[in-house]
Amino acid sequence: MVEEGLRNELSRQNIFLTSIQELYNWGRRNSLWPLNFGLACCAIEMIAASMARFDIARFGAEVFRPSPRQADLMIVAGTVTKKMAPMVVRLYNQMPEPKYVIAMGACAISGGPFKRGYNVLKGIDRYIPVDVYIPGCPPRPEALLHGLITLQRKIAGERLTGPERPRHLRELEPSEYPIPAYGPYDLDPPKNTELWHPKPFVRDA
Amino acid sequence: MSRQTEGQQFASALGMGNASPEGPRGDSPVLPPPAGPLYEAKPKPGSARAAEGETLEVAVGPHHPSTHGVFRMDVVLDGERIISLKPRFGYLHRNHEKLCEGGTYLMAIPYTDRLDYFCSLTNNWAYVLAVEKLAGVEAPERAEYLRVITAELTRLLNHSCLVGFLLQDMGAMGTPLMYAFREREKLVDLFEELTGARMMCNYMRFGGCRTDASAGWLERTRRVVDDFPRFLDEFEDLLTSNEILLARTQGVGKLSAELAINAGVTGPMLRASGVAYDIRKAAPYGIYERFAFRVPVGEHGDVYDRYMIRMLEMRESVRILKQALKEIPEGPVLNPKARRRNFRPPVGEAYGRLEAPKGELGFYLISDGSPRPYRFRIRAPSFINLTILEDMCLGHTLQDAVIILGSVDIVMGEVDR
Amino acid sequence: MRDPEKSSELEETAPPGLPSFQEIRRILEERVEGLRLEFIPNPAAPDQSSFCVPTEFALETARILRDDPRFALDFCSNVTGVDWLDQTVEETILHRETTDEGERTIKEIVRRRRPGFLEAVYHLYSMRARRGPLVIRQRTANRIDRVRVASLTPIWRSAEFQEREVYDLFGVRFEGHPDLRRILMWDEFKDYPMRKDYVEPDDYEYEPTPQGEAAAKARRHYPYGGAR
Numbered sequence: 001m002v003e004e005g006l007r008n009e010l011s012r013q014n015i016f017l018t019s020i021q022e023l024y025n026w027g028r029r030n031s032l033w034p035l036n037f038g039l040a041c042c043a044i045e046m047i048a049a050s051m052a053r054f055d056i057a058r059f060g061a062e063v064f065r066p067s068p069r070q071a072d073l074m075i076v077a078g079t080v081t082k083k084m085a086p087m088v089v090r091l092y093n094q095m096p097e098p099k100y101v102i103a104m105g106a107c108a109i110s111g112g113p114f115k116r117g118y119n120v121l122k123g124i125d126r127y128i129p130v131d132v133y134i135p136g137c138p139p140r141p142e143a144l145l146h147g148l149i150t151l152q153r154k155i156a157g158e159r160l161t162g163p164e165r166p167r168h169l170r171e172l173e174p175s176e177y178p179i180p181a182y183g184p185y186d187l188d189p190p191k192n193t194e195l196w197h198p199k200p201f202v203r204d205a
Numbered sequence: 206m207s208r209q210t211e212g213q214q215f216a217s218a219l220g221m222g223n224a225s226p227e228g229p230r231g232d233s234p235v236l237p238p239p240a241g242p243l244y245e246a247k248p249k250p251g252s253a254r255a256a257e258g259e260t261l262e263v264a265v266g267p268h269h270p271s272t273h274g275v276f277r278m279d280v281v282l283d284g285e286r287i288i289s290l291k292p293r294f295g296y297l298h299r300n301h302e303k304l305c306e307g308g309t310y311l312m313a314i315p316y317t318d319r320l321d322y323f324c325s326l327t328n329n330w331a332y333v334l335a336v337e338k339l340a341g342v343e344a345p346e347r348a349e350y351l352r353v354i355t356a357e358l359t360r361l362l363n364h365s366c367l368v369g370f371l372l373q374d375m376g377a378m379g380t381p382l383m384y385a386f387r388e389r390e391k392l393v394d395l396f397e398e399l400t401g402a403r404m405m406c407n408y409m410r411f412g413g414c415r416t417d418a419s420a421g422w423l424e425r426t427r428r429v430v431d432d433f434p435r436f437l438d439e440f441e442d443l444l445t446s447n448e449i450l451l452a453r454t455q456g457v458g459k460l461s462a463e464l465a466i467n468a469g470v471t472g473p474m475l476r477a478s479g480v481a482y483d484i485r486k487a488a489p490y491g492i493y494e495r496f497a498f499r500v501p502v503g504e505h506g507d508v509y510d511r512y513m514i515r516m517l518e519m520r521e522s523v524r525i526l527k528q529a530l531k532e533i534p535e536g537p538v539l540n541p542k543a544r545r546r547n548f549r550p551p552v553g554e555a556y557g558r559l560e561a562p563k564g565e566l567g568f569y570l571i572s573d574g575s576p577r578p579y580r581f582r583i584r585a586p587s588f589i590n591l592t593i594l595e596d597m598c599l600g601h602t603l604q605d606a607v608i609i610l611g612s613v614d615i616v617m618g619e620v621d622r
Numbered sequence: 623m624r625d626p627e628k629s630s631e632l633e634e635t636a637p638p639g640l641p642s643f644q645e646i647r648r649i650l651e652e653r654v655e656g657l658r659l660e661f662i663p664n665p666a667a668p669d670q671s672s673f674c675v676p677t678e679f680a681l682e683t684a685r686i687l688r689d690d691p692r693f694a695l696d697f698c699s700n701v702t703g704v705d706w707l708d709q710t711v712e713e714t715i716l717h718r719e720t721t722d723e724g725e726r727t728i729k730e731i732v733r734r735r736r737p738g739f740l741e742a743v744y745h746l747y748s749m750r751a752r753r754g755p756l757v758i759r760q761r762t763a764n765r766i767d768r769v770r771v772a773s774l775t776p777i778w779r780s781a782e783f784q785e786r787e788v789y790d791l792f793g794v795r796f797e798g799h800p801d802l803r804r805i806l807m808w809d810e811f812k813d814y815p816m817r818k819d820y821v822e823p824d825d826y827e828y829e830p831t832p833q834g835e836a837a838a839k840a841r842r843h844y845p846y847g848g849a850r
Binding site for chain 2: 638664665666667670696697698699700702704743745749750752755757778779780781782783784791804805806807808815816
């Protein structure tokens with residue numbers, strides 16, 4: 001690896017040094033193709049983010065693909081109901097690796113204002129892994145852009161080799177997750193316990 | 206509709222065989238909307254071809270770019286023609302009614318924002334109207350004006366976005382929607398300044414509005430309203446006589462006035478079918494009697510009329526807005542007698558409704574004297590307007606079904622609640 | 623609101639644009655043989671009081687309401703269900719008694735147990751004559767097995783999806799509905815979630831600031847006041 005100072009010095013002389021890892025990550029993080037996938041209110045702000053005023057194209061993520069086969073970023077924009085959850089998981093499974101998930105809005109994170117609803121999934125991270133959470137109800141388009149930049153930073157930091165390499169480079173890690181079935185009273189199973197480990201919530205007695 | 210042999214269909218698909226009874230698009234025979242008894246007239250999938258197993262079943266949605274959210278249609282196609290279309294709901298069923306029955310009357314207002322998330326202010330108003338009817342509360346003069354102003358701004362927002370999405374469904378990717386969202390940004394900036402939120406305004410209260418509008422806000426609103434007709438002219442130059450739009454929309458998805466009334470269709474959909482029924486005129490609420498405006502009415506009841514009605518309604522909204530912004534008086538915006546905390550309306554029930562941009566939005570409340578509503582029911586216009594989706598789509602092709610659905614103007618948050 | 627004196631007073635009011643409730647009752651009971659309407663007063667909004675129509679006459683009554691020019695209620699705006707649990711009601715019964723001082727009225731308060739029932743409520747308007755709403759209701763016999771009412775979809779098409787919704791969420795069965803399936807919940811779902819005694823799945827574990835029932839639920843999940 002070349003030192004940062006030397007690299008800056010060289011770049012002033014129009015000599016650019018990079019590594020395969022950086023080049024690979026640079027290319028990937030600046031051409032994220034989101035799935036054209038709106039669930040509820042947040043989808044409108046997602047569309048607003050792709051319009052002229054906020055212009056998500058500045059960050060290379062304007063190519064909304066209708067098909068999951070062509071997308072590598074799923075923005076879960078809105079409330080995931082229990083009736084919709086199997087479809088969301090199936091769409092996620094259909095996306096090719098490497099793939100990322102942004103949970104946009106309070107509902108996708110935890111159920112949000114509809115948390116007590118009988119048909120509302122209390123957070124999409126019960127079934128699929130989420131990379132970036134954007135709070136808000138709905139988050140402003142700027143917040144979505146910030147979430148996107150956060151994801152880009154995360155991609156930039158991925159290592160292609162070694163024990164810390166991301167999921168899509170580990171052969172044993174799953175890239176598909178079980179799709180829940182409709183049960184008589186709830187989804188079956190109600191959560192993917194292998195995936196979902198909520199932080200212990202400490203509360204005063 | 207006369208049945209063709211497969212060979213003829215193939216020939217006409219290739220542009221050959223002018224003996225084919227089905228000519229090019231436009232003068233192709235279209236099934237009339239079913240007349241007479243409503244359930245017998247529907248073609249059943251048991252036609253001759255269906256018996257041979259030649260129909261194709263397609264599930265459009267719930268993830269589909271043209272279904273405006275998580276809507277699903279189970280379509281049965283005979284060749285290109287739709288012979289059955291069953292809407293499937295519930296993919297965004299967020300249990301508004303149950304949640305609102307679990308909270309106090311005040312706690313329901315933020316939930317109404319999230320029903321039709323384009324029109325949070327009219328949703329607020331419809332709910333507040335029902336509660337005011339139930340509890341006998343009145344709003345001060347200035348609040349009534351602010352309600353009219355915000356509701357009409359919402360109508361502008363909704364209709365312009367709808368036309369953008371409709372054109373998107375027709376394949377005009379980007380441009381019209383970009384124009385519509387440019388205007389939407391101006392309007393949501395006004396909402397943000399007045400209420401603190403771009404989309405979820407949570408603005409109205411029983412007996413008034415939450416905050417007062419500053420003089421600067423009114424001035425900025427005036428400027429936006431004065432500029433709006435220029436946007437409409439630009440939009441209409443682009444669209445109204447556009448050849449592609451005419452070819453795709455005229456004569457498509459016809460809905461007769463009788464069926465529309467019987468099926469409870471309301472709003473621009475109903476008026477496009479030629480029924481001049483606008484609750485602002487038919488049963489005025491708020492202070493709508495004071496304003497001079499017209500109710501545009503269509504005559505064919507097709508997609509083009511529905512598009513045109515919305516364009517004309519926006520111009521009428523601008524008229525109302527100009528009058529309201531001129532006449533708005535000074536004064537309080539909240540009735541001091543109206544309680545918000547520990548608010549217990551008397552025992553009874555009330556149904557309040559108003560003309561939301563998508564149609565008649567009603568709230569039905571039953572009070573048992575406790576601080577929580579015993580029954581909280583939302584009469585969602587876009588849900589009931591979908592009742593006749595199948596009738597409008599029968600005999601058309603799938604790509605027409607997409608724009609027919611677009612012209613109904615649905616928002617799933619409201620359809621599934 | 624069980625005061626019979628008040629009730630008959632409210633029956634003299636009229637829904638907007640329509641004859642008074644008494645008059646409506648007279649017309650309907652005259653035209654439908656055997657029909658007895660029960661007036662349900664609504665003290666909060668007297669013009670939105672309602673009639674309870676017996677199920678077996680509902681279709682015929684609805685057809686008259688739609689087709690008779692005195693009503694012309696061509697537009698069924700809202701259809702919904704209401705769940706009423708078993709409850710103890712207090713009823714005031716008026717007795718007329720003749721004593722030495724003349725006739726006087728004695729009020730007697732009777733407590734009785736009212737078995738629960740499900741209700742379908744229809745809000746009817748007239749689009750052409752611009753009047754309404756007239757509210758009619760149908761009641762089921764109980765909440766468990768005798769939950770049938772008549773579907774009014776043959777009269778007003780707009781009831782089609784709304785009755786399906788009432789069936790889905792409340793479990794009211796509409797006789798004569800062309801396509802009575804679940805609409806919002808999935809087909810395999812067994813319960814009726816909008817009923818008052820519905821128990822939702824215990825699937826949310828914590829809230830940042832739990833109150834009331836949510837706090838009790840949080841304590842069930844975290845019996846030691848949090849993870850140790």
